[in-house]
Every structure is written in structure tokens, then in C-alpha cells.
Amino acid sequence: MESFKVGIVGCGTVGGGVVKLLLENAKVIERRIGKKVEIAFVADKEIEKVKRLGIPEEKIFDDGFKALSKECDVVVELIGGTTIAKEIILKAIEKGRHVVTANKALLAESGEELFKKARERGVSLKFEASVGGGIPVIKALREGLSGNRIKRIYGIINGTANYILTEMTEKGVDFETALKKAQELGYAEADPTLDVEGFDAAHKIAILSTLSFGRWVRTENVFVRGIREITPLDIELAAEFGYRVKLLAISKVVDGKLEVRVHPTMIPEEHILSSVNGVFNACLIEGDFVGETLYYGMGAGERPTASAVVADIVDIAMGNTYDVPEELFSDDEKLEIKAPDDFISSFYLRFTAVDRPGVLAKISKVLGDYGISIKMALQKSINVNGGVPVVMTTHPAPKRKVQEAINRIDSFDVILSPTFVCMIEEL
Amino acid sequence: MESFKVGIVGCGTVGGGVVKLLLENAKVIERRIGKKVEIAFVADKEIEKVKRLGIPEEKIFDDGFKALSKECDVVVELIGGTTIAKEIILKAIEKGRHVVTANKALLAESGEELFKKARERGVSLKFEASVGGGIPVIKALREGLSGNRIKRIYGIINGTANYILTEMTEKGVDFETALKKAQELGYAEADPTLDVEGFDAAHKIAILSTLSFGRWVRTENVFVRGIREITPLDIELAAEFGYRVKLLAISKVVDGKLEVRVHPTMIPEEHILSSVNGVFNACLIEGDFVGETLYYGMGAGERPTASAVVADIVDIAMGNTYDVPEELFSDDEKLEIKAPDDFISSFYLRFTAVDRPGVLAKISKVLGDYGISIKMALQKSINVNGGVPVVMTTHPAPKRKVQEAINRIDSFDVILSPTFVCMIEEL
Structure with a gap:
């Protein structure tokens, strides 16, 4: 039976989970895809920890870069961070290895560069575990x-x-x-x-x-x-x-x-x-x-995240590369990012006001002046910061207008602390 | 740009949805996968209906088998049923075409045979739309x-x-x-x-x-x-x-x-x-x-189901075949199917009883005799079929025992109609 070799760099929580999964469920995966998935090496500073997982000594490296000299089909980067992790991934790509990572911070920061390199070298860069843990x-x-x-x-x-x-x-x-x-x-x-x-x-x-x-x-x-x-x-x-x-x-x-x-x-x-x-x-x-x-x-944890990493490994083993094609990022139809001030949303507003007649009217007047329409209002006779909470929800309004109205309202003497604002999504 | 040719057999609700999707979102799919997905032919008895979707006449056939003589990479079977649909799929496989279907009844009935044929011929048989509509x-x-x-x-x-x-x-x-x-x-x-x-x-x-x-x-x-x-x-x-x-x-x-x-x-x-x-x-x-x-x-409907069918088409176009390997069905570890009588479950039981003292005790006694332990009980003073509902939930018990107990209880004169039974899953 054909075998597919996996090198793992970083054997912390997720890396340990991946090792456990590949060992425990080897038979299941083999039957499911008709191939053996083998661990070629595991690199981690804590060699003893890796040994305890049942990896033979000759497959353990204390240095990820050294490990990369060993033959494998896919390199799994699980050290995290955006510095050494990036170098490991670039090195693996350079050597023509497919790469699997769970590193969302690195992808959000350097995804463009990494995907380009992978595309140029004709290898896959997969990242299922970077979002939503075990959820595919x-x-x-x-x-x-x-x-x-x-x-x-x-x-x-x-x-x-x-x-x-x-x-x-x-x-x-x-x-x-x-x-x-x-x-x-x-x-x-x-x-x-x-x-x-x-x-x-x-x-x-x-x-x-x-x-x-x-x-x-x-x-x-x-x-x-x-x-x-x-x-x-x-x-x-x-x-x-x-x-x-x-x-x-x-x-x-x-x-x-x-x-x-x-x-x-x-x-x-x-x-x-x-x-x-x-x-x-x-x-x-x-x-x-x-x-x-x-x-x-489950969005995190050793076992769910390992499940996602292994799904990527299996995908690559099956030749399911689904890479990000350059065309995806061609210039036509490129969307602009909307400025937060321009968001249109319903809002929940909690004012902390002096308990005195006319306050509700005063607040409502300002909202009206800024074109903000009130959907529901509620005044509670409980004490918060020496005042009473006056709560309103609005119909959709531009965030900028709402902020301006609140700045105005918060300047009133009858408002005792900064107004709490929360956006509402009706979904 | 490379193009991938799709032949559609059956242009009812789902087939129409697939045609619409492939035409409307052609550009999106192309940018996403770096390939063009083209409609090679559409076969349906109602030629006029197909024409109205914007398919040129030379690509429309009134007979699925005739259509199969036309070149394409994948045949999409959307006629339903378990007779002609099966013949179409077998014919397509024989001709070395990949196949996509939404036909759950056919797969549940003849899946084993169809997957075997596809495997032998080295083509894919995909069926995302057969379960859960648009949900992948x-x-x-x-x-x-x-x-x-x-x-x-x-x-x-x-x-x-x-x-x-x-x-x-x-x-x-x-x-x-x-x-x-x-x-x-x-x-x-x-x-x-x-x-x-x-x-x-x-x-x-x-x-x-x-x-x-x-x-x-x-x-x-x-x-x-x-x-x-x-x-x-x-x-x-x-x-x-x-x-x-x-x-x-x-x-x-x-x-x-x-x-x-x-x-x-x-x-x-x-x-x-x-x-x-x-x-x-x-x-x-x-x-x-x-x-x-x-x-x-959405588990059904023209557009969600079309979404799933197209996902299969795109998968095949991307070379993601993920076929069912023979090994999946090797004999080792083959699980036996449990007989319904042996299910262990909690139960909801609604007895319809004469409103008379001692009835609850009588029912409880029988349940106890059969080793069924009551979790909660509720008697309602409303009239149902001339009696009152006596409702109980049980702790987990074998279905067989529960059925035997109910048969016994339902034979009592004080029980006015057959007891309603529903299994409970605590999930």
C-alpha cells in the first residue's frame, strides 16, 4: 500500500494531538483512503515529551530546520508565532513539500506572500485548523x-x-x-x-x-x-x-x-x-x-484541532489540493473595505441618567435631531453609578450619526457616565 | 483557460437550478478554481423549458441516452427514480465519464453496485446533494x-x-x-x-x-x-x-x-x-x-440543492475525486446491525386511562415488574378519548421490555386506547 509521509514541526498541545490521532486512528484512515499515513519526523525542543507519545528516537529532532532535511511529503507547522513559523513554512515550500498549518496570526499577516510562494513552487498550503478548530x-x-x-x-x-x-x-x-x-x-x-x-x-x-x-x-x-x-x-x-x-x-x-x-x-x-x-x-x-x-x-483544544490538521494532511494525500489560484485575487470586482463610521446598524444604547422628569425627552430629542429613530425604550428604577439606566434600541442608523448623538448626550449634566453602546444584528 | 464540460440529464427543479447556477455564477467559479465550467448538454423531455433557461438548441436533447453520445467530462443525473436513472449512470460510467447525482433512493438501493462500477472504470461518483440539500x-x-x-x-x-x-x-x-x-x-x-x-x-x-x-x-x-x-x-x-x-x-x-x-x-x-x-x-x-x-x-429546494450538485462538479473539475475505496468495505471490523428490540432508550409513554384511584399505581407496578424505572410522571385532568392522560418518562430501558410492559398495560380495562410511545434522546 502506498504511504504518505508527514513531518511535524512543533509538538505542543495541537502537535501532540496530531501525533496521537495519526497513531490511534491509523487503521481507520488507511481503510478510508486506501493509503497509509506515516509520521516521518517530529521536531520539538522537548524530545522526552515526543518520545512519551510513542515516536521512535530516530524520528525526533530538537530543531525544526534540521528536521526538514529528512524526506517527507507534507510538513505540518504547529509552533505558532509569526517569525520562526514563517521561516519553517518558507523553507518547506522551497524544498517542494506541501504545508499544513493552524497559524491564523501568520496567515492573517503574511498569507499573501506564503500562498504566492506555494503557488510558484507548485505545492499546497492548507490551513483548516486556523479557523473554527475542528469544524471543517x-x-x-x-x-x-x-x-x-x-x-x-x-x-x-x-x-x-x-x-x-x-x-x-x-x-x-x-x-x-x-x-x-x-x-x-x-x-x-x-x-x-x-x-x-x-x-x-x-x-x-x-x-x-x-x-x-x-x-x-x-x-x-x-x-x-x-x-x-x-x-x-x-x-x-x-x-x-x-x-x-x-x-x-x-x-x-x-x-x-x-x-x-x-x-x-x-x-x-x-x-x-x-x-x-x-x-x-x-x-x-x-x-x-x-x-x-x-x-x-469545538473551536479549540488538542483533539478537535488535531482533527482539522489531519483532514488537511489526508486531503493532500488524496491529491485534493484546491489551492488558492491567482485568479481569485485578480483586480476586477475587487471590493473596497467600508469605513467603520459608515456601518449602518441597529443599536442598543444604555444611558446612565439622573432620575428626574424630562431626561427621557431630552435624550430622545437629540436622537431625533440626528435622524436616529427609536425602536424600543425602557427605563429601570435601579441605581447604576448613582443614576438610573435608560435603555433604547434604535432602527438602523449610520454608526457615525449614533456616535455624534451620544457625544452630544454624554455632555449633558444629567448623564452621569459614558453611554454604553452595542450593535444589534437581526440576522 | 482550461474548460470542464458538464452534461445534465434531467432538467426539473434541481436540474434547472444547476443550469441557472452554472450560468449566473460562471465568472465566480472561474475565478475561484482557475477553470471554466461549461454546459455541454442538457437532456429533458421538455425542450422548451430548457431553451427558456438560455441553453442553445444544439445543446438540448430530449433523450438522456442520446445526449450521452455527446462529449463531456461529467454527467449529472437529476431525473430521479431508480430505473432509468440507474441506466443513465451505468451508461455514463461505462463511457468513462464522472457522475454526479442527487438520487438518495437509488444510492440507498444500488450504491454498492454503482460505486463498484465507478471504481472499476476509474471514474468518480459523487452525491453531495443526496443528503441535506445544500449543506455540504x-x-x-x-x-x-x-x-x-x-x-x-x-x-x-x-x-x-x-x-x-x-x-x-x-x-x-x-x-x-x-x-x-x-x-x-x-x-x-x-x-x-x-x-x-x-x-x-x-x-x-x-x-x-x-x-x-x-x-x-x-x-x-x-x-x-x-x-x-x-x-x-x-x-x-x-x-x-x-x-x-x-x-x-x-x-x-x-x-x-x-x-x-x-x-x-x-x-x-x-x-x-x-x-x-x-x-x-x-x-x-x-x-x-x-x-x-x-x-x-436548507435541506431541499432548487437553489440549495443546485449548490451541492455544483460543489461536486467543481470537486471533480479540481481533481478532488475522494472515491470510496474498496478497503472501506473490507470484511474486518464489519459492524452488525442491532435489532430494534434491543435498542436501549429512555421513553415517553402516554397512557389514556379511566379517571379512577389506583390506576397510576397499577401502571407503575407493571413497569416495575418489567424492570422499567420511571423518571418523571404527570397526570393531567383533561379529557382525551373519554379518559385522562397519564404521562411518564422512563430511565433507559430495552425497547423490547417497554413494548412488553405496554402490551400488558394496554390489556387492562382501565386503559381506554393504545398507549402512545416515543423514544427520548438526551443527546
């Missing part, structure tokens, strides 16, 4: 929906942030408490910035957007806001309006321009995305023919 | 999860039945009323048997099971019950226990045997599958590494 969302988007013009993508693609928001929603705890629990459970890192500030989701939506809309989308093209400002009060008030709060990654074409954004978003509680809780991820992709589709599963 | 669930299962041992599959894979149950749940109407509305909206056929009796879902779960569990699973291996017996009362009572009623297709390995079944099932209302409403479909697939994944979208 890249495959669904590129291959399963290959006949469609993609209209919009809505992703819950950061498990840490989703876990925290779910915990806040279900237990009524505040952000810090939920974050601490996520850290204890290993769902959040000691420095949770990438996850809770939305940057990780931004890398991922940049990749999905690039594949969908025929132009390179980089992290700097993504409007990003994190979830630190979300309070249990807003989650509770959103629920009264029939919404759930999610860190949503959004990519859609509106009026001929591409909007790419990641921010806390209120979505209708009866929508299927509202059922995506805890560390689960989901991606809703709408195509012009297929309509709405959704892909759901 | 076959691709996800075979390619996206290729590294996993599949543990279980739960599918809401018949949109008609799901629409009817959703309508009954949301409006409180009975089966006949909901069916009539489904027919008016074009979601159900004049003869809805295949859909509401569960046979269509059985074809589909047979295909998914075959791909997952390394043995051929045919429709006759599937335990099937339809949704005709479901009443608004049971939907309402299920809700009181925290369940939704869905026509679920289930395939899982339990105690080393394969259970494949389609029947109305009560599932926890907070589970994401409970959010799958109306004509939408969803498939939950659990793998040993990836964990739970779910795929959701």
Missing part, C-alpha cells in the same frame, strides 16, 4: 459552497470569549469573575488579551473574508472591539429586548463595500447562533444559491 | 472529519417532516392541518408518504451510515417510524418535560453494534438541534477526536 469550515466555504457568491458570514469563532459571555449570561456574574473561571478551566490564557479583545477572532474573520470576497483582507481591515465592557446588566437588559450578547465576527457586502468587524453584538435569542454556548464555535455562511448554512463544533 | 455534510463527514472514528450521527434530514412538527409546535395545530399547509406552500408533495413516514430520512441516514461505519447500510437496515401519530397534546406534554419533538435520524455504535433508526424523538429543548425549525435540516456528527460538530442549512 474552510472546506465548507471553499469547496462545499464553491458555486456560490458568498453574501455574509457571521462567526462565533473565539471559544474563550463565548465561554465568558455564556457564563455571564447563565450565572449573572461579571466579566472578571467569568474570566477567572475560564482561566482556571484552561479556556483562557494568563494574558487573555488576544481572545477577549477580539484580535483572535479578527485574524480568523480576515481569513474567511479573504476566501469569500476575492480580495486580501488583513487584520488591519477589521473593525475590532472586545468584550471587557460588557456588564451583567446589559446582558439582562438585552434579554428583556429578546437578545443575547455574543462576540460576533461579521463579514458582509453592503452597498458594494465589504464590512469586516468583530464586536459584542446583540442577536435575536431565537436565532440558532444564540444556542451556541460555552467554548463552542459556529459559523453562519450565506451563499446566493445555498442560502444560510451553519457549521458548529 | 457528505464532504464534512468524508473529508473534513477523515481522521475521526465516527461515534454517532443525529440528523434532522427531512425538511417536510420538520416543517410539519415545527408548525404543530408553534401553532398547536394537528398533523393534518400542518400537512395541508406544507402542501399549500410546496414543502410537501401531494402524496407525502416518503417524507412523513420517514422513508426519505431512512435513505439518507443509510448513506451517511455507510460512509461512517465501514459497512453497507441499506434502507432495510433502518428502523423507521413516521410522524403521523404525533398529536399537539404530546408536543405540549413533551414541552412540560423540557423536550421538543423532532423526526430524528440516528446512527450510532452501541455495545459494538450499529443502531440505525428514524423516528419521532423527544430531545432536550436547550440542545442546538431543538433550534432547527421549519424546512431547515441539520446533522450532528460526533467523531472521537473532533467531538460534536453540527451542519445546518
